[in-house]
Amino acid sequence: xxxxxxxxxLAGCLVVTxxxxxxxxxxxxxxxxxxxxxxxxxxxxFVAWVLYAIAAGHWDYSDVRTxxxxxxxxIPVEEVLFFLVVPVCAVLALEAVRTVTGWDAxxxxxxxxxxxxxxxxxRGADRRAESGQ
Amino acid sequence: MSxxxxxxxxxxxxxxxxxxxxxxRLVTRRVFWTAYAIVIVFxxxxxxxxxxxxxxxxxxxxxxxxxxxxxPVEDLLFGFALVLLTLASWAxxxxxxxxxxxxxxDTRTRRSSTR
Numbered sequence: 001x002x003x004x005x006x007x008x009x010l011a012g013c014l015v016v017t018x019x020x021x022x023x024x025x026x027x028x029x030x031x032x033x034x035x036x037x038x039x040x041x042x043x044x045x046f047v048a049w050v051l052y053a054i055a056a057g058h059w060d061y062s063d064v065r066t067x068x069x070x071x072x073x074x075i076p077v078e079e080v081l082f083f084l085v086v087p088v089c090a091v092l093a094l095e096a097v098r099t100v101t102g103w104d105a106x107x108x109x110x111x112x113x114x115x116x117x118x119x120x121x122x123r124g125a126d127r128r129a130e131s132g133q
Numbered sequence: 134m135s136x137x138x139x140x141x142x143x144x145x146x147x148x149x150x151x152x153x154x155x156x157x158r159l160v161t162r163r164v165f166w167t168a169y170a171i172v173i174v175f176x177x178x179x180x181x182x183x184x185x186x187x188x189x190x191x192x193x194x195x196x197x198x199x200x201x202x203x204x205p206v207e208d209l210l211f212g213f214a215l216v217l218l219t220l221a222s223w224a225x226x227x228x229x230x231x232x233x234x235x236x237x238x239d240t241r242t243r244r245s246s247t248r
Contacts, residue, residue: 005182009179060190
């Protein structure tokens with residue numbers, strides 16, 4: 001069981017954040033292609049960082065508390081998953097805050113999200129006001 | 134380079150990406166800082182377990198020394214850079230996709246919120 005420590009933590013992150021997609025409808029997993037594209041820079045940079053850190057001896061991983069599966073460069077499989085799971089959780093957090101507050105994040109909300117419906121209604125109200133209705 | 138030096142370089146580099154390269158300017162927005170405040174709580178929890186149980190161990194020569202919840206303070210810089218790079222990239226991808234889609238559907242612009 002000890003060997004599942006790191007993997008269980010990652011699973012915990014996904015379980016804890018899942019209600020944001022299911023109940024709050026932030027539509028992050030629903031936009032999974034976009035999500036994958038957005039993760040590419042982070043994944044490349046941070047996996048490279050970890051490979052350098054392992055080679056330079058900055059840090060090391062327990063073989064007791066991980067599965068013990070090491071990929072090329074000595075990086076544990078859990079550490080690779082970390083750089084997919086944690087950024088997804090961060091995106092879920094951002095979209096959750098935006099959905100709840102309606103605060104501007106610098107890009108339009110997707111057309112079928114709550115924020116976008118609000119924006120569309122606002123545009124409709126503008127139009128009615130302009131045409132004197 | 135030590136972990137400390139790399140962590141500082143990473144934060145500066147990611148700030149440049151957010152402000153000047155992608156121009157997503159998330160660090161100027163309260164939506165980002167509110168989300169980051171939530172993320173950092175979970176980061177301290179998860180990192181605390183990872184380092185407290187010695188899942189990850191650090192070379193004392195590669196870090197400054199001070200620790201927060203068992204983890205070297207550099208981990209906070211590492212985490213900030215990871216989160217900001219991810220969210221700036223996510224914002225840039227969505228800005229591109231949603232703006233393009235809206236342009237096809239509706240060319241009317243919203244009334245300026247600064248008025």
